[in-house]
Every structure is written in C-alpha cells, then in structure tokens.
Amino acid sequence: MSGPLEGIRVLDFGMAAVGPVTATHLGILGAGVIKIESPRGDVVRSGANSTVRGMGFTFIGNNVTKRDIVLDLKVDKDREIAYQLVASADVAVDNFRSKEIMSRLGLGYEVMSSINPRIIYLQSSAYGSLGPMDGMLSHEWFTQAAAGHASVNGKAGGPPEILRGTAHLDWNGAMLNVFGIMLALHAREKTGRGMAIDTSQFQSTITAGFTRWVEFFATGEAPVPMGSARANIVPDQAFETAFGYVSISVLNNGIWARFCQALELPDLRSDPRFATNANRVDNRAALLPMLEARLKKRSAWHWLKILRQHGVPCGEYFEGKPRSHIALEHPQTQANETMVTLETPWGPMNQSAGYLKFSRTPTKITRPAPELDQHREEILAELAERVDWQDAARSHD
Amino acid sequence: MALALEAIRIIDASQGVSGPLAAMLLGDAGADVIKVEPPDGDWLRQIGPFVNGESALFAQLNRNKSDVCLDLKREEGEEALRRLTQGADVIIEGYRTGAMERLGLGYEALAELNPSLVYCAISGYGSRGPMAGDRGSELDAQAFIGKNRQLGAIGDPPLRVGYDMISTATAWAVGLGILAALLHRESSGLGQKVETSLMEVATELMQYATTAESNPDEWRGRPLSGYAEPPDHAFQSKDTPFQMDFGRGEEEWKTFCLAVGAQEILEDPRFSGFRKRVHNFELRDAIRPFLSHWSFSDLQAMARGLGASIVPLHTLQTLSVDPQVEALDIFTELEHPVMGAYKTLGLPWRFSEEIARTSPVPAPQLGQHTEEVLKAAGFDTAEIVRIERARLVSPSP
Numbered sequence: 014m015s016g017p018l019e020g021i022r023v024l025d026f027g028m029a030a031v032g033p034v035t036a037t038h039l040g041i042l043g044a045g046v047i048k049i050e051s052p053r054g055d056v057v058r059s060g061a062n063s064t065v066r067g068m069g070f071t072f073i074g075n076n077v078t079k080r081d082i083v084l085d086l087k088v089d090k091d092r093e094i095a096y097q098l099v100a101s102a103d104v105a106v107d108n109f110r111s112k113e114i115m116s117r118l119g120l121g122y123e124v125m126s127s128i129n130p131r132i133i134y135l136q137s138s139a140y141g142s143l144g145p146m147d148g149m150l151s152h153e154w155f156t157q158a159a160a161g162h163a164s165v166n167g168k169a170g171g172p173p174e175i176l177r178g179t180a181h182l183d184w185n186g187a188m189l190n191v192f193g194i195m196l197a198l199h200a201r202e203k204t205g206r207g208m209a210i211d212t213s214q215f216q217s218t219i220t221a222g223f224t225r226w227v228e229f230f231a232t233g234e235a236p237v238p239m240g241s242a243r244a245n246i247v248p249d250q251a252f253e254t255a256f257g258y259v260s261i262s263v264l265n266n267g268i269w270a271r272f273c274q275a276l277e278l279p280d281l282r283s284d285p286r287f288a289t290n291a292n293r294v295d296n297r298a299a300l301l302p303m304l305e306a307r308l309k310k311r312s313a314w315h316w317l318k319i320l321r322q323h324g325v326p327c328g329e330y331f332e333g334k335p336r337s338h339i340a341l342e343h344p345q346t347q348a349n350e351t352m353v354t355l356e357t358p359w360g361p362m363n364q365s366a367g368y369l370k371f372s373r374t375p376t377k378i379t380r381p382a383p384e385l386d387q388h389r390e391e392i393l394a395e396l397a398e399r400v401d402w403q404d405a406a407r408s409h410d
Numbered sequence: 411m412a413l414a415l416e417a418i419r420i421i422d423a424s425q426g427v428s429g430p431l432a433a434m435l436l437g438d439a440g441a442d443v444i445k446v447e448p449p450d451g452d453w454l455r456q457i458g459p460f461v462n463g464e465s466a467l468f469a470q471l472n473r474n475k476s477d478v479c480l481d482l483k484r485e486e487g488e489e490a491l492r493r494l495t496q497g498a499d500v501i502i503e504g505y506r507t508g509a510m511e512r513l514g515l516g517y518e519a520l521a522e523l524n525p526s527l528v529y530c531a532i533s534g535y536g537s538r539g540p541m542a543g544d545r546g547s548e549l550d551a552q553a554f555i556g557k558n559r560q561l562g563a564i565g566d567p568p569l570r571v572g573y574d575m576i577s578t579a580t581a582w583a584v585g586l587g588i589l590a591a592l593l594h595r596e597s598s599g600l601g602q603k604v605e606t607s608l609m610e611v612a613t614e615l616m617q618y619a620t621t622a623e624s625n626p627d628e629w630r631g632r633p634l635s636g637y638a639e640p641p642d643h644a645f646q647s648k649d650t651p652f653q654m655d656f657g658r659g660e661e662e663w664k665t666f667c668l669a670v671g672a673q674e675i676l677e678d679p680r681f682s683g684f685r686k687r688v689h690n691f692e693l694r695d696a697i698r699p700f701l702s703h704w705s706f707s708d709l710q711a712m713a714r715g716l717g718a719s720i721v722p723l724h725t726l727q728t729l730s731v732d733p734q735v736e737a738l739d740i741f742t743e744l745e746h747p748v749m750g751a752y753k754t755l756g757l758p759w760r761f762s763e764e765i766a767r768t769s770p771v772p773a774p775q776l777g778q779h780t781e782e783v784l785k786a787a788g789f790d791t792a793e794i795v796r797i798e799r800a801r802l803v804s805p806s807p
Contacts, residue, residue, distance in 0.1 A: 017594035034617075042590050063626045074621025122762070142760075144737025150719060158644055158653035158723040159734075165572025165726075166561055167641070173723060174569070175642040175653065176560045180618040181575060188582035188614075193759035195589035196439050200414040200765040202596055209762040216738055219729075220758040222573040224427060224467060226726060230753040231459040231466035235727035241549065241558070241570045245458045245467070249549055251558075251568045258568055262547030264426070265453035290456050321544055324506075326534070328550030330568055336556035337620035340613055348539025351613050352620075363624045365617050368580075368610040369587040370537075372517070373602035374594055 016043025016376035021198070023047070024098055024105040025079065026115065028055045030153075030183035031137050031214060032108030033075045035190040039104065040078025041367040041376050042191075047098060047392060048079040051086070054385050066359040071180075073362055073382045077355065081383035082392045086118040095120060097396045100129050103207075104194055108137040111148040112211075122209040133197040133207040137190055141213035151214060153182050160218035165225055167238030174238065186217035247293040248304060251330070257313035260328035261320065266290070268325055275316075275323035276307050337363050357381035413440025414765040418592070420444070421495055422475060424504040425452040427548075427577040428608075429532050430471045432584035433502055437474040438757060439766035444498075444783055445475040446491060448482065449801045451776045461749040469746050470754050474769035478784065479777030479801055486800035488513050494787055496524050499601075500588055504532040507542045517603040527601040528591040530584055535609045551576045551608035555616050564637035580611045640691060644723045645698060647706040651723035654709070656687050657716040663687070666716040670709075672700040746772045777801075 021044040025036035040046040057071040084091040107115055115121055122134045139151030154175050157163045167174035193210050201207055225236050242250035249262045263269050273282035281287055286296040293300055320327040331339045341352050341363055353366040367376050418441040422433035437443040454468045480487035495501050503510055510516045517529040534546015549570055558568035583606040591604050644653045657663060667676045675681055681693045713720040729735060742756040756768045784794050
C-alpha cells in the first residue's frame with residue numbers, strides 16, 4: 014500500500030458495512046489493515062443478497078486493501094493472537110451493536126489499552142452506546158427512518174420516502190469515523206496515548222443532515238419533501254426540457270445573472286421580484302412557470318451546453334444504464350481516475366478509487382477483498398518476529 | 411488534555427457548505443481558523459433561513475473563525491493571502507479549477523514559499539477532464555451519480571435526496587484528507603496538495619451499487635434497486651409513520667399476523683415463506699390496511715414477539731424530542747451576537763479524552779478581524795490601509 018497513512022496498522026473486527034468500510038478507507042489511505050473474521054466469516058460473505066461467483070458482492074466491495082485471518086475469539090489460543098495483534102496496532106475498529114460484545118470476548122477498550130496504551134479503538138454502533146436504543150440492531154433503511162433522512166425525500170406534498178438500494182449512510186458514517194480516528198492520531202502525536210471513540214450510524218446520519226437541521230432550528234418547522242427543489246435556494250431543482258430533465262442550481266447572484274443570459278431572458282434579470290435569492294425564494298410561484306416554459310422549448314442536451322458555457326451549475330440525468338457503468342464510462346470520471354476495475358478471485362470488480370488525491374503520497378488500491386483466512390501464515394510469521402508485542406500481550410493474561 | 415490540533419493554523423478560503431463545515435470541525439479540534447472572504451462575502455451569507463437578518467446557515471457553519479476580507483482579484487488582496495499562507499499550515503479553497511493558479515495562488519506558487527503547507531482544493535468534478543472547470547452543486551452531483559433513481563418511480567420527475575449527503579460527506583473528505591496529509595508531514599516535514607470533489611465523493615457513496623452492478627450472478631432487482639422497485643413510503647400506524655421488517659420465523663409471523671388481524675395475509679400464497687415475504691413487494695401494500703389500525707406502541711410490542719426491527723419514521727421535529735437524541739447529547743445551545751441563543755448539532759464523535767469540543771465562539775461578520783489578523787501576521791499599518799482600500803474600490807477587475 015502507499016498513501017499518507019503508510020505505516021499505520023489497523024485491525025478490523027467489524028462485520029457487514031460501516032466498520033469494515035471505515036477500515037477500508039484507512040487502507041486506501043495507505044494503512045495496513047488486517048481483517049479478523051470469526052470461523053463463520055463476515056455475514057456479508059454469504060449470498061443472502063446478490064452474489065458474484067458465489068461471494069456476496071457486499072463483502073467484495075467493502076473489504077478491499079485488507080489481509081485476513083480467522084480467529085475464534087472465544088478460544089484462548091486465538092484470543093492470545095488477537096492480543097498480539099492489538100499490541101502491534103495503531104487503530105482497531107468494530108461496528109457491533111453494543112460495546113458489550115467485544116468486552117465479553119475479553120477485547121473491550123480497557124483490555125486493549127492495557128496491552129497497548131497507544132491504541133485508538135473506534136466502536137461504531139447503530140444507535141449509540143447510551144439511551145433507550147443502545148444495543149438495537151439496525152439496517153440502513155431503519156436509520157433512514159429513525160434519523161430523519163427519509164422525512165425530506167419525496168414528491169412535494171407527498172409522503173416521505175426511503176432511499177432504495179443504497180447503503181450511503183454506512184459510507185457517510187465510515188468517512189466520519191475516519192475523520193474521528195485521524196483527530197485521535199493527531200492527539201496521540203502530542204500525548205503518546207490512544208483513546209476510545211464512540212460513534213453511531215444514528216448520529217452520523219443526523220450530522221449528514223446538518224444543513225437541514227439548521228433550517229429546523231432556525232424556523233421551528235420540520236423541512237418536508239419538495240421533489241427535487243429546496244426551501245432556501247431558488248431555482249435549485251430539476252426542470253423538464255423538450256427532451257429529458259436537467260438539474261440547475263442558481264446558488265448566488267453572479268450565477269443568476271449568467272443564468273438569465275443563458276436562457277435569453279433579460280427581463281428576469283432586471284425584475285426586482287427576482288433580484289436576490291431571498292426575493293426569488295419569496296416569489297418562487299411567479300418565477301418557476303416562466304423558467305419551466307422557457308426550458309421546455311429545447312432539449313436537455315442543448316441547455317446543458319449553453320448553461321455550462323455560462324458557468325451555471327447544472328447536471329444531466331443519465332438513463333438506460335446501470336449507474337456504475339455510467340460512472341465507469343464517463344469521460345470526466347475517466348480523466349480523474351475516479352473508478353478502478355480490480356482483478357479479484359471473483360472476477361473483475363468496479364470500485365471507487367477513493368475520493369482524495371494526494372500530490373506527494375498518491376493512493377492506490379492494490380489488494381482486492383481477501384478470501385477467508387487467506388493471510389494467516391504471513392500474519393502469524395510477522396507476529397513471531399516481533400517478540401516485544403508478544404510480551405506486551407502475554408503480560409495481560 | 412490539549413485539543414488535537416492546537417497550534418495548527420488553517421486559512422479557509424472556501425465558501426458554501428463543504429469547505430466551511432470541515433474547517434469549523436477542525437477548529438473545534440483546536441485549529442486556529444482564519445476565514446478569507448471576498449468583498450461580497452461567502453455566498454452562503456445570502457441563503458436563508460435568516461434570524462434577525464443573519465443567515466443561520468452561515469452562522470452555524472462558520473463558528474470559531476476569525477474573518478479577513480480580501481479582494482483576491484486585486485494585487486493587494488492576492489499578496490496579502492500569499493503572505494498569510496506563509497504562516498499557515500493549511501489552506502482550503504473551492505474556487506473553480508485553475509482560478510487560484512491564474513491569481514498566482516496555486517499550490518506550486520504557495521508551496522515554494524511554504525513547503526510544509528497542506529493545500530486542499532475542493533471542486534465539483536475533479537481537476538482534470540472536460541468538466542474540470544464546471545461549477546458543481548449538491549443536486550448536480552446527485553444527478554450525475556443517479557441518486558434520483560433510488561427514489562420515486564419511472565416516468566415521474568426526478569427527486570432529490572433531502573439531506574445534503576454529498577456536500578456533507580465532502581466536508582468529511584476535506585477534514586480527514588487534510589489530517590492525513592498533516593500526519594504524513596509529521597514524518598516527512600513536507601506538505602502537499604490534497605484534492606477532492608463532489609463527483610468523487612458521490613461515486614464513493616455509491617460504492618454499494620457499484621459492486622452490485624459489476625458482475626452479478628443473477629440480476630436481482632432488490633439490492634440493485636432503482637426504478638425497478640416502487641417507492642418505499644414505509645408504513646402508517648394510527649399515530650405515526652414507521653419502518654419495520656417482518657422477522658424470519660414462520661411461527662412468529664403467524665402470531666403477528668393473527669395479532670394485527672391479518673388472517674388473509676397468512677392465507678395468501680404470494681407471501682408464504684420467508685423468501686417470498688422479503689422479495690414480494692406486494693406484501694407491503696397488502697398489509698398496510700391492517701397495520702394502520704394500531705398505535706405505534708402497540709405495534710412495537712407485537713414486533714418484539716416477531717423478532718423484527720421497528721422504528722418511527724421521524725420528521726426533524728419529532729426526532730428533536732426523541733429520548734435517544736437527548737441521551738446522546740446530540741444538540742447543543744450556543745450564543746450569537748445577532749441571532750441570540752441558537753441550537754446546533756454537536757460533534758459526532760465521543761472521544762474518551764477531550765480532544766475536540768463544540769466551540770462557543772460565534773461566526774464572524776464579514777471582515778471582522780481583517781486588521782488584527784493582518785497585524786498579527788506582520789503587516790504594517792500602511793499596508794493594511796492599502797489592502798482595505800483595495801477591497802473597497804469596487805467592482806474588482
């Protein structure tokens with residue numbers, strides 16, 4: 014691996030999504046990640062969902078960059094190996110529903126930090142380690158409902174809607190987890206000590222809605238579904254054209270001036286009802302029919318070209334192909350190497366290449382998801398070479 | 411315990427949501443954040459909701475920053491920023507790709523004067539390719555990656571994900587990317603350029619679908635979703651909408667159906683057996699009328715016997731008074747000189763040591779600290795007068 018975190022060692026005790034994805038993102042940044050699986054393996058290896066050559070696709074996508082060892086943490090001999098791994102690690106991650114689970118296995122934060130005071134141990138549960146929902150299991154679409162995410166999706170005036178076929182709350186949570194771990198690594202540079210970090214999908218989802226919460230806090234009214242539009246910026250929505258839809262976001266007055274020019278509607282530009290965004294929000298009902306009528310006259314293709322020439326933020330709604338295939342084939346993602354196709358034991362797999370580019374320490378995904386217990390021999394051999402870690406781990410027993 | 415980023419100085423020259431939110435969180439972790447705004451201010455200052463004339467959105471995304479107003483298009487302003495970055499560890503900017511280079515403020519130029527500088531550039535679509543110079547927005551990024559296909563129905567106008575997921579996740583990318591580069595600097599002594607974009611973060615948030623669509627053994631609608639499925643509006647009880655699943659056990663399912671009075675569902679061959687119940691979406695509509703007779707707390711008790719998950723589908727208002735939000739201490743109350751007391755979201759991590767806190771220092775007025783920041787950076791009075799005069803001569807060329 015290469016990247017800014019080269020030399021950082023991460024243990025992934027997690028299963029399914031948010032824990033493993035947190036560790037994967039650290040791996041993409043260059044950390045060395047060891048995934049620890051129970052003898053039954055991560056639950057998403059199974060084919061309960063779709064499979065690729067028999068392997069659950071979720072597992073393949075969530076675990077790139079990792080080496081793998083199977084440990085039965087209920088067995089002393091294996092727990093001993095886990096202690097040695099803890100002694101050698103900088104970061105440990107899990108996403109069990111309660112902290113109790115790792116504590117019962119003898120691997121709570123107190124134990125880990127007594128073996129290795131420098132360790133940073135992040136536990137990422139569904140609803141948090143306090144309160145009436147502590148210990149509850151979740152799945153993304155439950156958190157979508159419980160954390161307000163669903164309440165602002167849907168047609169204007171219609172019921173709220175759950176986003177389908179996604180796990181983006183897990184990815185959002187994983188990114189916030191990595192952010193927290195990075196802060197702890199910086200604190201450790203100063204103090205030499207690690208720490209425990211406690212997060213939840215519930216809170217990370219609420220935090221992802223930051224801007225909408227501001228609307229609620231400031232007005233006392235809960236935001237509601239508005240189709241593709243939003244309450245506080247006009248226009249910032251999808252428009253139907255003569256052929257297809259375009260998204261248009263007029264974020265400021267400079268863009269408004271260029272937008273009016275692009276649409277060849279100079280009267281709008283000088284109309285005081287629409288002079289500022291605040292005016293346009295107030296006079297939304299008067300403005301939108303004019304814009305809709307104009308945009309319906311030409312195709313999406315035409316407007317995208319004109320709007321881009323005028324520096325107006327706009328977007329294309331692609332149809333007809335799986336979204337990832339569009340992402341793979343689009344000249345813009347290609348130019349930025351946004352996607353990568355990895356050779357894996359289960360065939361070629363498409364993968365986001367990571368969302369950060371570092372000029373001095375470029376990142377590169379070099380390992381696909383591991384097979385169960387694939388790296389046992391080399392991991393044990395490395396531990397055997399590091400007698401100091403073994404001593405640290407043994408002194409605990 | 412010292413905060414994680416004490417003695418780190420960040421120049422936040424970005425506007426809108428992603429850059430400012432990231433810089434604010436880094437400030438909460440102890441960094442000294444100087445916001446640099448153009449003469450007409452961060453565009454977010456014009457976006458509501460407004461409280462006593464102040465943009466609540468701006469105020470909540472920019473607390474704990476000092477504020478310098480510079481016209482970067484004039485030599486005086488450009489030179490002032492160049493000198494400020496010489497004493498800084500990090501600069502964040504979100505101007506269109508190439509804009510900072512044209513002003514002589516690109517990474518190469520600034521790194522020549524300060525090789526340890528971490529330069530973070532945020533763009534809509536990455537720094538290369540045919541759309542490199544295009545402005546981005548939350549909605550355009552959602553359109554680009556096809557988020558709309560996970561909501562609504564085919565033939566209907568596209569919908570948006572109501573939470574600004576891509577903008578906030580880009581903030582996490584900015585924060586963790588800067589921290590990774592700073593960590594690397596601890597050993598190398600050298601800074602670097604870190605780039606991210608709404609497009610790349612959107613692609614990352616779509617990873618689940620990306621892997622699913624790579625090479626599946628069978629093309630199942632369920633995990634791949636999109637317009638193949640009807641909208642999911644969850645369920646309605648007598649008093650609140652909610653989300654639930656139907657458990658796994660046959661006996662428990664039978665008990666549940668009888669308890670809610672849905673005998674005919676049990677007898678319907680379309681829903682016999684676990685697999686059919688999971689994969690046949692008609693069940694959701696078929697069972698709706700039976701569930702709406704019951705209060706949420708009744709259903710909660712019945713779902714417990716079923717071994718199912720059940721949660722309310724919260725609006726931000728109902729969620730704001732949920733005991734779980736209180737238990738996790740998710741909200742915090744702060745003071746703003748114009749807005750008065752206001753509620754906001756606290757930090758999404760619970761660290762076992764206090765390495766970050768929600769800073770009470772309110773968001774600044776435009777240019778509020780220009781003089782004192784420049785003075786502290788070694789500018790003399792005559793220079794400061796020149797810089798101030800340059801920005802007051804409008805419009806800039």
